[in-house]
Structure formats: structure tokens, C-alpha cells
Amino acid sequence: MSKTHNFQGLETVLQLDGPALDLLELALGGLADQQDLARWLCAAGYVYPDSANSRRLLLADPDGTALASVEVRPSSTISDNSLDVAQLKPLARSEHGPGRASRLTSALTTQSAVLFSEAPTVSEIHKLSLSTVASQAFLVLVSSSKRASQTDYPNQLRELHDAALLAGAQGAGHLIIPEEADMQQVVQRAVMEVLYDFRKPTDESLVQQGLVVLFSGLSGSGKSTLARSVMERIHLEMNREAVLLDGDDIRRFVSKGLGFSPEDRETNVVRIGWIASRISQVGGIALCAPIAPFAQARAQMRALAEQAGRFVLVHVNTPLEVCEARDRKGLYAKARAGLVKDFTGIDSPYEVPEDASLTLDLSTLSIEAASDQVLELIRSTHH
Ligand SMILES: Nc1ncnc2c1ncn2[C@@H]1O[C@H](COP(=O)(O)OS(=O)(=O)O)[C@@H](OP(=O)(O)O)[C@H]1O
Ligand SMILES: Nc1ncnc2c1ncn2[C@@H]1O[C@H](COP(=O)(O)OP(=O)(O)O)[C@@H](O)[C@H]1O
Known part of the structure; x- marks a missing residue:
């Protein structure tokens, strides 16, 4: 998703992604309408028309290099909930993208x-x-x-x-x-x-579309077991590339040092979202199995994934009592005893998703029956 921040405290910088950068380049070269660029900036949520009282923006690439400056103001056409852009000026040559x-x-x-x-x-x-x-x-x-x-x-x-x-x-x-x-x-x-x-x-x-599947649920709910079974079946039955980004692996290799505060969990989940979206961008399927207890971080993951391809959220809603009874790692017992703090379901919340494509209770469903449902969902999102 876009990032907006102040550049040397002077102007607002919009960090653009692939398609927006391509459009900017065409607009700078006279091959596309500046107005198309304005519409895109609004539609993609980079700028909001009602908040733009004629101001200057720096349009930057993902490295933060400012490629152009532009003045935007609310559209002069009343019915058009968009922006007018003026004085689009090149600042640096683009270096992104293939060829x-x-x-x-x-x-x-x-x-x-x-x-x-x-x-x-x-x-x-x-x-x-x-x-x-x-x-x-x-x-x-x-x-x-x-x-x-x-x-x-x-x-x-x-x-x-x-x-x-x-x-x-x-x-x-x-x-x-x-x-x-x-x-x-x-x-x-x-x-x-x-x-x-x-x-x-x-x-x-014919262009293989990528997909990110987020399995979210309590520790011990069965996310990893289900995601692994789905991955094997994707390889076997769909002949597609799928990568499992398991919560534990990510914590060991990517998010080492992060704890379980809401901020650290958000950082962790957004990192997973970023890696998953890169896999999806090249036509792969990324299966992610973190707890992802907060709606805000899940939404950020969805936004990243939907820029690259499709996204589906599977809520693994195995009840807390069952997860706790399984307690494979003994962490629930430690959390109950106060030896582990901020434990999801005990003294840290799990915000139940309202946007799940599928909700699966793995205390009543077998892994086969659950993975049947996930596979069916994946196939239906792939035409
Ligand atoms: N305080 C606390 N709360 C929840 N979980 C804890 C905690 N401390 C350690 N663990 C272990 O870490 C695994 C969850 O990490 P995640 O990266 O999936 O969590 S999160 O998405 O960032 O919230 C989780 O693994 P899974 O059981 O595979 O989900 C736990 O084993
Ligand atoms: N129907 C089921 N679905 C998933 N896991 C199950 C099921 N029945 C029992 N289990 C067991 O529950 C545990 C779930 O652990 P895991 O998949 O690591 O969960 P999570 O990744 O959500 O922490 C595993 O030991 C698994 O064998």
C-alpha cells in the first residue's frame, strides 16, 4: 500500500508502487493523461480529494527517490470525486522495473x-x-x-x-x-x-494469477497442520507452486527479536504479508499461518496481497478450550500460570474476523474435510 510521509519536513511524499509508477512514467513522457494519473492516485487511496486544498506532492519510487513533483487540487468538475493535477515536473530518471x-x-x-x-x-x-x-x-x-x-x-x-x-x-x-x-x-x-x-x-x-491465503486463529487451532495439507494437495492436484509461511518459521528467520505486543505482532504480520505478496506477484500461492489476531494488521496484509493478486482469509476458529487442551508446546499452561505474558486467548485478545471467506472449526472437522473446503475455495478464485 502507499506510504505518505514528510520529506525533509517540507513536502508530502507519496511512495508509488508498480502500476502507479508505470502510469507516472507514461504521463511524464506525454503518453498518458495527467488526469488518468490523478484518478489513479485517488482510486488507490494515495490522496483523498476532499483533503487536497491545492498542494504539492512529491511522487517517489519504493526506494524513496523523488521522481516527480505535482500540484493537486480538488476536481473543478463537481460530479467528479477526483483531483486535478497540474505542473507535473520530472525530478529524477526512473530506475525500477524490468528491461x-x-x-x-x-x-x-x-x-x-x-x-x-x-x-x-x-x-x-x-x-x-x-x-x-x-x-x-x-x-x-x-x-x-x-x-x-x-x-x-x-x-x-x-x-x-x-x-x-x-x-x-x-x-x-x-x-x-x-x-x-x-x-x-x-x-x-x-x-x-x-x-x-x-x-x-x-x-x-493464461496469465497465472497469484494468491495469498491467510489462515488466522489461536495457537494450537490447527493452522499449520491445515496449511501444510493444503500445500501438499496444491502441488499434487493443481500442479502449482505453493509456499508455506508458517508462524513459527517466520518468527525464527524473519521476525527474530520481535515479541508479542500489539505493535510487534503487527510488524510480524505485515512482514509476512509483504513476503506473501511477492510470491503472489510471480504467480505463486503463499499460505500464511500466523495467529494474526488483530483486524488492522490483517487488513494491511489484505491490501498488500490484493495489489499483487488474490487474497482469501480462512478463520480457523477451533475453540479456545480445545486449543488449550491440546497445548502441544505447554504454552497455555505457562500463560495460565502467568509465566508467559500477552498470550492470545488468555491475556491478549483475538479479534474475530468479519471478512473471512471460510470459517473452519478444526475440533469438529477432519484435516481432509477442511482442506477439501480450502481447495475448493482456491479453485473457485482461480476461474
Ligand atoms: N504470547 C504469545 N501469544 C501467542 N503465541 C505465542 C506467545 N508466545 C509464544 N507464542 C508462540 O508463537 C506463535 C505465534 O506467533 P505468531 O507469529 O503466529 O503470532 S502473531 O501473528 O504475531 O500474533 C505460537 O505458535 P502457533 O501455536 O504455531 O500459533 C506460539 O507457539
Ligand atoms: N482436525 C484437526 N485439525 C488440525 N489439527 C488437529 C486436528 N485434530 C488434532 N489436531 C492437532 O492439533 C495440533 C494443531 O497444531 P498446529 O497445526 O501447529 O496449530 P497452530 O499452527 O494453529 O498452532 C496438532 O498437534 C494437530 O495434530
Whole structure:
């Protein structure tokens, strides 16, 4: 999610993520409307129209480098709950994203272009090399931000550059257009003359969508046991990559040193959310099994995950009495005796989720029956 803070105490800095950065770059290069950028900033919750009394913002990349400054004010169109942007000024060159050197961010004024939506096929290269105009052509791969974040994208770019060499074309580059921008308009602004348009209708179902599943519940409720069973079945039955981010492992390797105060728990859960969303971004399935007792941290995890792909929350609501009776680690006994403080369910709260896609009581359901339900949910979120 976006981060807003003051830069050297002077101006508000908005740290943008992938699609917003792509849109900013297009707007700076004259390929997208500044107004599209304003709408995106509002829709994604970066700025709120009613709180913007004409102010200057610095738009930064995730490293905090300010790429542009912009003035925003509430929209002059009364019905439009958005912002007007003015004076969008570049400050630094972008360095994020794949294939930086061959990325098109302003109009190709001198060359004619051949458009692709994936790496050129052998027959397309052949057709191109026979053409009398091939030597004037520039090959352009037109992609979305989502497509460009997939792991095979660098390969596609390499194949595009090879194709340009083989066909004797002028060169190759790629245009990354976020879903929020008008693709047709960007292409028209970027390319003066289209020699061939080899683009194929994009079938989104072919782009494997990532998923984050959060199993939240009390210690001993069965989160890890269930998540492990789900992971094995995803590998076997769906032939997909799934990674288990177990609460205990994360505490050992990622959140070592953190305790169980509400602040430390939030930090822990958001870290898991960040790692999970990176897995999801490349089409993987991340299964997370922390207690995650607080709604606020779960919401942050959801926001991170939904930027990358899908998110589902499974509430493992095995009753406290059962978890306590299991007490595999003896921690409930210690908590009751006051030897362990801030123990969830004893002297630290568990806020029951109101946004769970599934609620499973593992004192009455077998692991097989529970994992059947989770698998069904996962399949239904994957078309
Ligand atoms: N005070 C306190 N409260 C709750 N749990 C405690 C506590 N101290 C240690 N443990 C052990 O730590 C595991 C929970 O860690 P999590 O990272 O999942 O918790 S949280 O999401 O950050 O709230 C949890 O493991 P699981 O049983 O796998 O859930 C406990 O074994
Ligand atoms: N139906 C069930 N589902 C999940 N766990 C069960 C079930 N019945 C018994 N158990 C036992 O309960 C314990 C749950 O522990 P674990 O999966 O580590 O929970 P958590 O990760 O929520 O702390 C395990 O020892 C598991 O064998």
C-alpha cells in the first residue's frame, strides 16, 4: 500500500508502487493523461480529494527517490470525486522495473513500428524479414504492468531483441501500460506508424494469477497442520507452486527479536504479508499461518496481497478450550500460570474476523474435510 510521509519536513511524499509508477512514467513522457494519473492516485487511496486544498506532492519510487513533483487540487468538475493535477515536473530518471534500458516512455517519432503482445514467433520474424520495410521497423512489445511482473517477462524481452536482429529491424523496445491507462490511446501516442500489428487478444486466464491465503486463529487451532495439507494437495492436484509461511518459521528467520505486543505482532504480520505478496506477484500461492489476531494488521496484509493478486482469509476458529487442551508446546499452561505474558486467548485478545471467506472449526472437522473446503475455495478464485 502507499506510504505518505514528510520529506525533509517540507513536502508530502507519496511512495508509488508498480502500476502507479508505470502510469507516472507514461504521463511524464506525454503518453498518458495527467488526469488518468490523478484518478489513479485517488482510486488507490494515495490522496483523498476532499483533503487536497491545492498542494504539492512529491511522487517517489519504493526506494524513496523523488521522481516527480505535482500540484493537486480538488476536481473543478463537481460530479467528479477526483483531483486535478497540474505542473507535473520530472525530478529524477526512473530506475525500477524490468528491461529498463529498452523501455519506451515517450513517443517514437522517427520509426515505424511492429506491435507484439508476446515474443515474436518464428513465422512472424520470417514474414517481417521478407518485408521491404523491415529495416525501418522498430519492434514494440506492448505489455501490462501485471504481465511485466511475471517471471518469464525478461525472456520475452530477450526473444524480442533477438527477433529484431534476425529480421534486420532498427531495434526493439517495450511499452508497459498499466490497466488504469487507456491502452489504445497510449499506443497511438507512442507510435506514429504501425507497419504490422501482431498483437493477439490477451487471455487473462493464461496469465497465472497469484494468491495469498491467510489462515488466522489461536495457537494450537490447527493452522499449520491445515496449511501444510493444503500445500501438499496444491502441488499434487493443481500442479502449482505453493509456499508455506508458517508462524513459527517466520518468527525464527524473519521476525527474530520481535515479541508479542500489539505493535510487534503487527510488524510480524505485515512482514509476512509483504513476503506473501511477492510470491503472489510471480504467480505463486503463499499460505500464511500466523495467529494474526488483530483486524488492522490483517487488513494491511489484505491490501498488500490484493495489489499483487488474490487474497482469501480462512478463520480457523477451533475453540479456545480445545486449543488449550491440546497445548502441544505447554504454552497455555505457562500463560495460565502467568509465566508467559500477552498470550492470545488468555491475556491478549483475538479479534474475530468479519471478512473471512471460510470459517473452519478444526475440533469438529477432519484435516481432509477442511482442506477439501480450502481447495475448493482456491479453485473457485482461480476461474
Ligand atoms: N504470547 C504469545 N501469544 C501467542 N503465541 C505465542 C506467545 N508466545 C509464544 N507464542 C508462540 O508463537 C506463535 C505465534 O506467533 P505468531 O507469529 O503466529 O503470532 S502473531 O501473528 O504475531 O500474533 C505460537 O505458535 P502457533 O501455536 O504455531 O500459533 C506460539 O507457539
Ligand atoms: N482436525 C484437526 N485439525 C488440525 N489439527 C488437529 C486436528 N485434530 C488434532 N489436531 C492437532 O492439533 C495440533 C494443531 O497444531 P498446529 O497445526 O501447529 O496449530 P497452530 O499452527 O494453529 O498452532 C496438532 O498437534 C494437530 O495434530
